[in-house]
Each structure stands twice: as C-alpha cells, then as structure tokens.
Amino acid sequence: MEEQQPDIAGLRQGLDEVDSGIVRLIAERRGLIEAIAKVKEQGTSAIGDPDRERRVLDGVVAEATALGVSASLVRTIFRELISDSVAQQARHLNGDGGGRVRVAFQGAAHAYSDAAARKYLAGRGLEGDLTGYRTFRAAADALLAGEADLAVLPIENTTAGSINEVYALLRSHELFIVGEETWKVDHCLAAAQEVPLSALTRILSHPQGLEQCSQFLQSLPNTTPTTYFDTAGAMQAVAQSGDPGTAAIASPEAAAAYGLVVLRHDIADADDNYTRFVVLSGQPATVDVRIPCKTSLILVTGHEEGDLLRCLEVLSGSGHSMTKLESRPRPGRPWEYMFFIDFEGNAADPRTAIALDELRAAALFVKILGSYPAKALRAPARPGDVADEAPAAAAAPRTESGAQDPTEMLEAVAAAPRPTAGRSRQYKLVDRAARQADTVIRVGDVLVGGDGFVVMAGPCSVESGEQISGTAKFVRDHGAHVLRGGVFKPRTSPYAFQGLGWDGLDLLVTAGRESGLPVVTEVMAVDQVQRMAKAADILQVGARNMQNFDLLRELGKVDRPVLLKRGLSSTIEEWLAAAEYVVAQGNQQVILCERGIRTFESATRNTLDLSAVAVIRERSHLPVIVDPSHGTGQRRYVAPMAWAARAAGAHGLLIEVHPDPDQALSDADQSLSFDQFAALMRQLAAVPGSTAAG
Numbered sequence: 001m002e003e004q005q006p007d008i009a010g011l012r013q014g015l016d017e018v019d020s021g022i023v024r025l026i027a028e029r030r031g032l033i034e035a036i037a038k039v040k041e042q043g044t045s046a047i048g049d050p051d052r053e054r055r056v057l058d059g060v061v062a063e064a065t066a067l068g069v070s071a072s073l074v075r076t077i078f079r080e081l082i083s084d085s086v087a088q089q090a091r092h093l094n095g096d097g098g099g100r101v102r103v104a105f106q107g108a109a110h111a112y113s114d115a116a117a118r119k120y121l122a123g124r125g126l127e128g129d130l131t132g133y134r135t136f137r138a139a140a141d142a143l144l145a146g147e148a149d150l151a152v153l154p155i156e157n158t159t160a161g162s163i164n165e166v167y168a169l170l171r172s173h174e175l176f177i178v179g180e181e182t183w184k185v186d187h188c189l190a191a192a193q194e195v196p197l198s199a200l201t202r203i204l205s206h207p208q209g210l211e212q213c214s215q216f217l218q219s220l221p222n223t224t225p226t227t228y229f230d231t232a233g234a235m236q237a238v239a240q241s242g243d244p245g246t247a248a249i250a251s252p253e254a255a256a257a258y259g260l261v262v263l264r265h266d267i268a269d270a271d272d273n274y275t276r277f278v279v280l281s282g283q284p285a286t287v288d289v290r291i292p293c294k295t296s297l298i299l300v301t302g303h304e305e306g307d308l309l310r311c312l313e314v315l316s317g318s319g320h321s322m323t324k325l326e327s328r329p330r331p332g333r334p335w336e337y338m339f340f341i342d343f344e345g346n347a348a349d350p351r352t353a354i355a356l357d358e359l360r361a362a363a364l365f366v367k368i369l370g371s372y373p374a375k376a377l378r379a380p381a382r383p384g385d386v387a388d389e390a391p392a393a394a395a396a397p398r399t400e401s402g403a404q405d406p407t408e409m410l411e412a413v414a415a416a417p418r419p420t421a422g423r424s425r426q427y428k429l430v431d432r433a434a435r436q437a438d439t440v441i442r443v444g445d446v447l448v449g450g451d452g453f454v455v456m457a458g459p460c461s462v463e464s465g466e467q468i469s470g471t472a473k474f475v476r477d478h479g480a481h482v483l484r485g486g487v488f489k490p491r492t493s494p495y496a497f498q499g500l501g502w503d504g505l506d507l508l509v510t511a512g513r514e515s516g517l518p519v520v521t522e523v524m525a526v527d528q529v530q531r532m533a534k535a536a537d538i539l540q541v542g543a544r545n546m547q548n549f550d551l552l553r554e555l556g557k558v559d560r561p562v563l564l565k566r567g568l569s570s571t572i573e574e575w576l577a578a579a580e581y582v583v584a585q586g587n588q589q590v591i592l593c594e595r596g597i598r599t600f601e602s603a604t605r606n607t608l609d610l611s612a613v614a615v616i617r618e619r620s621h622l623p624v625i626v627d628p629s630h631g632t633g634q635r636r637y638v639a640p641m642a643w644a645a646r647a648a649g650a651h652g653l654l655i656e657v658h659p660d661p662d663q664a665l666s667d668a669d670q671s672l673s674f675d676q677f678a679a680l681m682r683q684l685a686a687v688p689g690s691t692a693a694g
C-alpha cells in the first residue's frame, strides 16, 4: 500500500496539469470569441448560427469518437461552451459592462435556483450577492421593494410542467423578464447516515422535487413524502435533525454542502429533467436586435369564436415562431382563460413591434413581459440524409436528366388520379386524401418522412453492453440516424433466445445516449407500452403483432412514434387499416416498415415487396421505410435491396448489423458485419437522383 501512494500522487499531479490545460484552452477559446464579437459589432449579422453550431458539434463528436471518448460527454461540454460563447457575444453587442448585482431567489443556499442564478450571472460576466427567500412571492417582493436588482425564479420544468405561482406573480405585478436560464436537474436521495432505503419513514423536498421523483417514491411504500419549502432547505433540515429515518431529495451538491450521505443517485422519473428559470427585473430590458431573442407576453382574447386563432395568426403570419403557449384561468371569471405566450422575436425589432401592435388590436388585453436573449431553444431538426463522401460513390454513374430522377417518378405516382373505386374504406385518417402533404415525424433531432432518408441500424437483439455500445458507435460514425436493438424478441421457437428484456432496454438506451442516437425497439405486449414509451424513442410493432389490435390501440395513446411492420401475410390495405388503429386513438406518428411477406418463393426468407413502397406513397401520407434484412434473410442480398428501396422512394431503411454476425444470438444469417454496413452506406450515397448529393 505504502509504495503505491507516490504513484497515485504522481498521476494526480498529471491530472491537475491536464485540468489546468483545459482551463487555459477555454480561456484561449474565449479570446477568439471576443475577437469574433468585435468583428460582428461592425456588421448586422445575427449571432448564434444554428448551422454553424451543429457543424461545430458534429466535428468535435467525430473527433471524440475517433479517440474513444463518449459522444454525449463531449456534446454536453460543447453545448455549454457554445452557449457561453453566444452569451459572451451578446454581452458585447449589448454593451453589458459586468458589475455587481443583488439577486433574490427562492430557497436555501445550494438550491437549484441558486445554481441557476449563478450560471446566469457567470454567462453575463456579472458578480452577484445572492439571497434566498422562503417563497417565490417573498423573492419577488424583495425585487419590487428595491432590495434586489434581479430575481431568478423557476417557470417550468420539463417533467412537472409550469409553475403556476410564478405565472400568477408575473400576471399581477410590475415584473419584467430580462433573461432566462436552464438548469439540468439531477435529483438524489440523501440522509444523515448510510441507511437501507427500507429504514426510511419520511422524505422531505420541495413539492416540485417530490413530483419529479414520483415513480421512485412509489417504490418506497413505507415512507411519507413530506413537502418542504425548498430542496436544499430539506437537506439542511435532515442534517440538523440527524434523524436516520428521514431523507431529502435535492442536488448532490446540496447533499455535499450539508454533509449528507447520498443513498441513491438519479432518482427523477425522466432522465432529461430540465428547469427553465426566468430572470426578473423591475424594468424591461432593451436587447440588441442581432441577439436571438424570445418575447413573452400575457394575452386575453375576445370571446368570439376564432379570437385566439386570429391572435396566433398575427404571430405566425409575421414569421414569429411560437415556443410556448400556456393557458391559465382568469381569476374571478369562471371558464375564461388568459394565455401566456413565448415566441422568437425582439420587441426592439421593427418587424416584431408591428406584430405586437397588431396583436394589441386583435386582443382584449396584452401585457408584454419582456424581450430577452433566448437560452432554452429546441435543437433544429434536419431531414435524415446519407452523406456522399466515398470516392467510389462519386465515381458511380449519376443521372443527368430529370426524366430518370426517381423523385419525379414518385411525384407522378402521388399526383396520379387515385383509384377510389374498388378500394376498401377501412381507413380514412392515414389515407392520402386526408392529408396531401407527407407526414414528417421528429425522432431526436432527425426528421422521418418527406424528403429525408433515415437509416436505422443495429443488431437484431441486444446481447451485451459491449455489443450494443460498440455497434452504436460504429453505425453512428458511418451515418446511421437511429439505433435499433430488440430486447423482447418474438421468436418462432420458445427455446430460442428471447431477448434480455428490461435489462436489455437499459443497455440500449445507454448506448443510444453515449452515441447520441435515438433508439427503436420492439414492444410485444400491451402492458409494456407505457414503460417502454418512457425510455425508447420509437416503439416497433413486429410483423407478428401487426394485427394485435389491443396493442395498436394502446400505442395510439402514447406520445411516441410507432414503427409498424407489415404482417407476414398482410395485404397493404390491412397494413394501412392497422396503422389507422394507432392514429384513430390520437397518435399520428406512425412509420410503416415493409419487411417482406410470405409467398411460395423459398429462395429468400421472405419476399421483399418493394412495390409496396410506391403503393403506400400513393395511398397514404405516412412515411414508409424498408427492412431488407428480414425481407431477404441473407446478408448478401441486403445491400442491393437497400439500394433499390432508396431508388423506389422509401423514406429510410431498417438494417441489422452485428459486430460478429456469425455469432449473433438471433438472425445471424441476415446480419451485416461492420465492414459490410460501411460499404452499404457508401453505396447508398450513389443512388441516382437521391437527395444524398452535396
């Protein structure tokens, strides 16, 4: 033991040097941003360019992957760095000179609001004296009484929703929003000493903290959840009481600050749990028009039919995209509502000012809460595409004349007079007649449907953490957009490998997270739907379940895209009627998947019906993808059928890939090796007339 000490010390010294090197590089990066800000000061160009930001992220993620560093780690760090750069440039343009401000927040020291307030100040180069108040109201009162310059209050949480009390304060006081901040909430359970969870009788937290961990709390039936004024305050109370039967929910930082032991990490219902905070002032701020801004307002419309719609049309008609619409009851006016609206725009911009004037004319009441630099914006989505980077692809013959262009051929199919006579009317919502434009479905930040081409790839079954994570990284680096992996497997024989079940789902989700890919997996039973919808990005219905109507109905009730495979012996009409079951329950997000049907032909596992792609695109607005792996059952046929599927107008592919295909626990014969997958992706970029060019 003695001998190892100097070694560790030496290694730690090395680590310290690397850390300070990282800090020096961040300082250097900020120096460059400062220079860029100076150049932009002279011009009129906007700061915050989503395309450029995406390229930066893609670049560093590719580099990280090459070095074996987790993509999600690098993505998280660089998102923060980019957001800091945007704030830095904004500060420059707005001439914010730094300084010292007094900030009120709700809660005890180390509360999430405290952390968010510090993050906001750091982003603007401000120093702060922060004071915690017991209630939201008390923090707002301190601002109104001039005891604070700013108040930082939470306005919504991505799991628990809007915070009504803060909306009520905004409505009834002269408070203006001058900024926003987001904070990733990371709840843990902590107690005065290490005790088994079964020994706990009481758990303290802010009502929001309890609500965001409600599933975890349900797993502890012997404890009483008890509300406390604040998360960090609850930790403080547990520390002071020393009672071993009491624990609290707050951040690990708060647990450490009050000397508590963390019993469980990551106990929130949702992994991605963010709170959005608003920064309030007694005066509205004016923000340089080159800074991407949001404007928030309260609206009361007239009582005529269509009044709300007219108001919303003022915003959309003037090119302002709305990021939030919240309705709240009007106090003392039963069944009347006021609306809280956030949209992308800046009241200092004449185009927005005109829209706001029109809005005032169209509504009964408009209170502008403020225009402020935007922080919480969803990443822009992009259509899926297959990169054209391989030299082989560039040399492949390309179509010169538009006449050969498959897009045109498909448009001709979609535009042809539709043969309604003789067609069954077993579906109407998924019928092209119900919606002329293609349905486009957002999965992560990729769009499925329309002009995009999405590749979903991965093993037939998740077999181990190593297998799925390795495959995820490989397919991601070679252009796949979605990671596939079965965890509940519908197998012909009950003695065949049945999948890893929920443990497999955890491995799949972890691999997806690490590689930055959304995941698709098969759901087999009604009682799996709700739980699976919380973790997976797309729920697959296997061919054998296409007419499991109870399952389809249940999938219609969740807010997750459904990948509906064509049944082994189903007609296209039956398949569309099955999709109708999902859509009729309210979930419009159905992606159809042709995976081959049973015919007399026995040379291939199934007969891949590529004509179904053209028929579906004519009869329905839903996206349709092709699974050439199950469609042929032989890996050597996968690439040509994938190529043909793309040329036929499919919106994407579902492909089985395995690190060691011959050893795969299911569907070994049809699984591609990594090299075969890489070659397939190169070939796909050369499909004539495809959107891959450029």
Ligand code: PEP
Binding pocket: 460, 486, 490, 541, 542, 543, 544, 565, 595, 630
């Ligand atoms: C699968 O995708 O692994 C699968 C079982 O497919 P299918 O339902 O098409 O047989």
Ligand code: MN
Binding pocket: 460, 461, 630, 656, 666, 667
């Ligand atoms: Mn399979």
